[in-house]
Amino acid sequence: MDRIIELCNARNEQAIRELEERFGRLCYGIAYRILGNREDAEECVNDTLHGVWNAIPPATPENLTAFVCKIARNQSLRRLEYQTSAKRSAEATVPIEELAEILPDERFAPDAEDGEVSRLIGVFLRKQKADIRNVFLRRYWFFDSVADIAKRYSFTESKVKNMLLRTRRKLKEYLVKEGVEV
Amino acid sequence: MKTNRMTEIIGAIDENLIAEAAQSTRKPRRRLRYVVGAAAACLCLIAGGVAWKTGLFRAKPQKPVTDTEFSVDEDMDMVLELFEGEFAGRTMRYQKVSVRAAVREKIIEGELSDNLGESVGRTSDSDEWFRVKEREDLQYLIRSTENEGYSLWKFRYTDDYTYALVFPLVYNIHSAEDIREIVARPSLRDNTTAGKKMQEEVGVHSFTDRAVIARFYEILTDEALQTTGSLRFDAGPESVRAERYFDIVTADGRVLDFVKYDGVTGGFFEFSGITFVPSAAEDQAWLAQLLSIAYNPDLLLPTATPTPQP
Numbered sequence: 208m209d210r211i212i213e214l215c216n217a218r219n220e221q222a223i224r225e226l227e228e229r230f231g232r233l234c235y236g237i238a239y240r241i242l243g244n245r246e247d248a249e250e251c252v253n254d255t256l257h258g259v260w261n262a263i264p265p266a267t268p269e270n271l272t273a274f275v276c277k278i279a280r281n282q283s284l285r286r287l288e289y290q291t292s293a294k295r296s297a298e299a300t301v302p303i304e305e306l307a308e309i310l311p312d313e314r315f316a317p318d319a320e321d322g323e324v325s326r327l328i329g330v331f332l333r334k335q336k337a338d339i340r341n342v343f344l345r346r347y348w349f350f351d352s353v354a355d356i357a358k359r360y361s362f363t364e365s366k367v368k369n370m371l372l373r374t375r376r377k378l379k380e381y382l383v384k385e386g387v388e389v
Numbered sequence: 390m391k392t393n394r395m396t397e398i399i400g401a402i403d404e405n406l407i408a409e410a411a412q413s414t415r416k417p418r419r420r421l422r423y424v425v426g427a428a429a430a431c432l433c434l435i436a437g438g439v440a441w442k443t444g445l446f447r448a449k450p451q452k453p454v455t456d457t458e459f460s461v462d463e464d465m466d467m468v469l470e471l472f473e474g475e476f477a478g479r480t481m482r483y484q485k486v487s488v489r490a491a492v493r494e495k496i497i498e499g500e501l502s503d504n505l506g507e508s509v510g511r512t513s514d515s516d517e518w519f520r521v522k523e524r525e526d527l528q529y530l531i532r533s534t535e536n537e538g539y540s541l542w543k544f545r546y547t548d549d550y551t552y553a554l555v556f557p558l559v560y561n562i563h564s565a566e567d568i569r570e571i572v573a574r575p576s577l578r579d580n581t582t583a584g585k586k587m588q589e590e591v592g593v594h595s596f597t598d599r600a601v602i603a604r605f606y607e608i609l610t611d612e613a614l615q616t617t618g619s620l621r622f623d624a625g626p627e628s629v630r631a632e633r634y635f636d637i638v639t640a641d642g643r644v645l646d647f648v649k650y651d652g653v654t655g656g657f658f659e660f661s662g663i664t665f666v667p668s669a670a671e672d673q674a675w676l677a678q679l680l681s682i683a684y685n686p687d688l689l690l691p692t693a694t695p696t697p698q699p
Contacts, residue, residue, distance in 0.1 A: 224546060224663070233411060246580055273404035276411055284396055306395045325401035332406055337413070344410035347399050359414055 209271045215263035226256050226275070233272075234279040240350045241283035242290070251286060255279040280348070302350050305371070309379040324387055331381045335374065342367060343374045526561035526643070550663060552648075553610040560645060562637075565606035569640045571596045573680055576632030576649075587629040596679070604675065609648070609657070613668040628653075633680050652682035 211229070214222035231252055238251035258278040268274035332340045338360065345351040345359065346367075353371075357364045519531045530542045544559050556562040575591035578584070596602065608614075631652040637645040647659050655673040656666040667673050676682075 220664070228545075268404075270404045270408045272411055273407040276407055277400065277404070280400060284400075303395060306399065321398050322401065324398050326403075328399070329403035329406060332402070337409075340406065341410045341413040344402070344406060345413075348402065348407060348410065 211271060212263055212267060215260060223256055223260060226259055227252075230272070230275045230279075231256075234275065237276060237279040237349055238283040240352070240355070241280070241287055247286060247290075248283075251279065251282045254282045258282060276349075302347050305375065306347055309375050309382070324382070327382060327385050327387065328378065331378055339370055339374055342370050346371055527559045528643070528645070546663060551610075551612070551614060552665070553612050553614070556610055560639070560643075561641075562606075562639060565599070565603040567640050568602050568606060568637055569597070569642075570636075570638040571602060571605055572636040572638065573633040573650075574636065576629045576634060578628045578632060584629050591629060591633075591681075594680075601679065605679075608667050608672045608676070611668055611672075614657075614665045615668055631682055633682075650676060650680065652677055652680065 211222050211225050214225065234252045234255045235248050238248035238255075239245065242248050242251065255275065255278045259275055262274075262278070266274070332343060335343070342356055342360065342362075345356050346353070351359070353364050353367050356362070357367045360367075362370075519533065520527065521529050521531060528544050530544075532540050532542055544555075547555060547559075562568065573594045573596070575588040575593070577588070579587070596605070633650045633652075634646070635648045635650065637648060639645065649658050649660075650656070651658055654664075654666070655677075656664050658664040667676070
């Protein structure tokens with residue numbers, strides 16, 4: 208078991224320090240990309256650490272990195288939703304619009320089971336090359352900008368855009384084939 | 390709502406894929422890697438020299454190094470059993486210091502000369518970790534390895550962290566006499582217009598009265614200082630009113646900027662998550678009065694730790 212999880216289970220505050228050291232920068236990156244604001248991102252990091260501390264126990268995540276990322280993402284999206292309602296823009300709004308063309312909504316697929324769609328996307332991504340899979344997730348899960356993704360993987364921006372476009376099209380075809388109306 | 394639903398669907402993707410994407414990068418081509426490595430090594434040397442030239446290691450007031458970096462991949466655990474055995478059996482956690490701030494200073498001042506290696510001070514058994522020359526404290530250490538060359542590390546905490554422990558061992562503060570001045574600054578937690586207005590209202594206050602410093606030191610280094618079970622995560626102008634960031638200026642001119650105080654929970658804290666509550670209610674009251682923090686019971690958080698009984 209991960210040492211941090213053990214510390215959380217023992218309610219040892221060392222866990223908070225180690226969480227911050229190990230994941231602080233990662234969480235900040237996620238929050239900043241979604242919110243586009245340093246102060247908000249810093250507050251989200253604090254909220255995330257607090258969230259992890261409160262969630263473990265009872266949760267015992269198998270993959271702590273993914274678990275922390277998820278909490279950071281959810282905290283940031285929650286804050287973004289509040290900000291968007293106050294007419295503030297952020298980096299995450301563009302990727303969300305890009306997704307609109309491939310994922311079901313209440314108008315067209317009110318009965319589609321969300322969990323099942325998530326599972327199918329996972330199956331689809333596993334069939335793709337690692338580069339394609341990671342670029343897709345960096346864009347739509349982590350909300351990286353195209354420029355950041357290009358820098359991260361040493362691609363040109365146009366290559367990243369093309370990869371994303373093709374992956375979105377292929378995913379849409381795959382979901383239709385699996386019976387999910389989009 | 391469609392947007393929410395979409396983000397939730399994507400958000401629920403297999404965790405293993407997320408973890409893979411979180412850590413994924415494309416390895417640079419070999420040649421580029423050499424260039425980057427060489428550039429990084431040069432940067433370290435330049436920054437080390439600059440840090441030395443700009444007085445980072447000298448006994449005079451200096452800008453605190455705040456631009457630190459966290460590295461997920463770096464194994465920062467180490468057990469120091471050196472320096473006359475004073476750390477034997479204790480896990481010391483250090484953090485590699487980013488040198489960008491130092492480089493920026495160098496560019497401004499146009500100074501460039503020595504490298505970090507010339508700042509290496511005495512050691513005992515270790516052939517990898519060194520004290521900084523002409524400094525008795527262990528806030529900074531220099532590491533020298535064949536692969537990475539010299540790097541600068543800043544103390545973070547020990548496995549059993551208290552100020553009673555780390556003040557003498559790490560910061561070379563053995564009594565109130567080793568402190569020259571305490572500066573209380575308003576919290577920077579809220580940098581909105583309202584927050585900045587509050588920062589101006591609170592202002593910066595310097596304490597040089599020996600009796601004040603003595604009591605402050607006594608409270609901080611109380612062996613019975615209790616670790617709290619909660620942290621504050623709120624923000625806003627009220628946090629500026631209730632919190633103070635301290636600069637502890639030592640008699641030999643170093644500035645220690647890690648201690649902070651929260652008037653709401655009545656405890657000390659650090660950004661790394663360390664929190665302590667004074668063991669006596671009168672100490673909290675004295676601090677509140679000294680720092681002009683007016684208690685407002687409505688601000689107390691549900692998670693605030695009650696004042697411990699003496």
